[in-house]
Amino acid sequence: MKTDIKSLTLQEMQQLFKDMGEPAFRAKQVFTWLHRGAKSFDEMTNLSKSLREKLTETCEITVPQVERKQVSQKDGTIKYLWRLSDGNCVESVLMRYHHGNSVCISSQVGCRMGCAFCASTLGGLVRSLRPSEMLDQVLFTSLDSGEPISNIVLMGIGEPLDNFDTVLRFLELVNSPDGMNIGMRHISLSTCGLVPKIAELEQHNLQLTLSVSLHAPNDEVRSSIMPVNRSYNVDTLLEACRHYFASTGRRISFEYAMIRDVNDSERDALELAHKLRGMAAHVNLIPLNNVEESPLKPSTRKQVEQFQKTLQSKGVTATVRRSLGGDIDASCGQLRRKQVLEDASKEG
Numbered sequence: 001m002k003t004d005i006k007s008l009t010l011q012e013m014q015q016l017f018k019d020m021g022e023p024a025f026r027a028k029q030v031f032t033w034l035h036r037g038a039k040s041f042d043e044m045t046n047l048s049k050s051l052r053e054k055l056t057e058t059c060e061i062t063v064p065q066v067e068r069k070q071v072s073q074k075d076g077t078i079k080y081l082w083r084l085s086d087g088n089c090v091e092s093v094l095m096r097y098h099h100g101n102s103v104c105i106s107s108q109v110g111c112r113m114g115c116a117f118c119a120s121t122l123g124g125l126v127r128s129l130r131p132s133e134m135l136d137q138v139l140f141t142s143l144d145s146g147e148p149i150s151n152i153v154l155m156g157i158g159e160p161l162d163n164f165d166t167v168l169r170f171l172e173l174v175n176s177p178d179g180m181n182i183g184m185r186h187i188s189l190s191t192c193g194l195v196p197k198i199a200e201l202e203q204h205n206l207q208l209t210l211s212v213s214l215h216a217p218n219d220e221v222r223s224s225i226m227p228v229n230r231s232y233n234v235d236t237l238l239e240a241c242r243h244y245f246a247s248t249g250r251r252i253s254f255e256y257a258m259i260r261d262v263n264d265s266e267r268d269a270l271e272l273a274h275k276l277r278g279m280a281a282h283v284n285l286i287p288l289n290n291v292e293e294s295p296l297k298p299s300t301r302k303q304v305e306q307f308q309k310t311l312q313s314k315g316v317t318a319t320v321r322r323s324l325g326g327d328i329d330a331s332c333g334q335l336r337r338k339q340v341l342e343d344a345s346k347e348g
């Protein structure tokens with residue numbers, strides 16, 4: 001087994017080089033090459049030929065291939081489907097905003113959370129990604145598009161807190177001054193609500209933005225669309241969120257996908273406002289993206305606006321998320337789903 005060198009922190013790389021009898025500054029050179037997207041050790045021209053050969057023998061550099069790329073004609077959003085070294089695929093999306101470019105990345109191949117409205121979970125979890133594979137999505141999205149990346153959202157395929165250690169390591173890598181140097185305040189992490197992991201994340205006191213996929217004001221509705229709610233219910237989750245804010249000082253952002261006749265009534269809005277009262281929270285309303293396999297439908301525009309008004313009238317900050325890339329299956333999981341079905345039909 002070769003070492004997955006891009007998953008190593010600078011400190012670990014220094015140890016690796018020390019063990020190889022090489023000076024520590026070599027580690028920094030290699031780290032910088034890797035975090036600029038070098039695809040082989042041969043590109044690292046400031047290393048001796050013998051060191052490059054030694055590294056090639058013992059270490060692997062992950063390089064995802066562009067399997068599909070879709071560019072939105074409307075807003076320039078680019079969706080990438082990456083083929084990983086073991087043949088699995090994951091998605092990333094580059095979104096352009098006036099405050100800078102954001103890339104939405106995946107944390108797992110598939111997902112085991114089972115949310116009823118989500119395309120990523122349809123085939124279950126295949127495996128978790130490695131730190132290098134998460135970093136590669138940021139790196140190669142930037143390199144392929146020629147665009148600088150200023151923000152990262154962990155809102156692609158998978159549940160980031162179900163791949164906890166890897167995500168923490170990824171954050172350290174992408175935050176590194178010798179790497180992409182993306183500040184924690186420019187990173188958002190979205191979770192379906194794994195309460196013990198939220199508590200664990202709190203201990204790390206990171207300056208990132210935690211987004212919680214709430215999608216319902218009570219257990220009845222939430223359990224019907226999100227199985228995770230049967231393990232950690234709405235009150236338990238909101239309690240963990242209050243605690244998280246009190247300890248980190250970071251305001252939580254709640255995601256609320258508006259599903260017609262499921263969670264979009266006036267009563268739902270009032271109940272949600274009541275539950276969130278006094279919390280330093282922000283609600284992001286997202287009209288549901290249609291998923292072919294699912295009978296769930298998006299709320300009407302009017303209903304979304306009414307819901308927002310009700311929340312605001314009760315003192316809860318709420319915005320309606322502008323939907324980018326609607327013409328390119330940009331809601332995560334949809335493109336990979338197509339590819340999985342296509343790959344399967346080729347094999348069969």
Ligand code: SAH
Binds near residue numbers: 115119
């Ligand atoms: N597992 C994490 C992150 C991945 S999903 C989480 O659950 O938060 C990113 C966001 O997209 C989540 O809020 C998720 O609930 C939402 N989402 C998934 N499918 C959707 C759909 N069809 N329409 C709108 N939002 C969706």
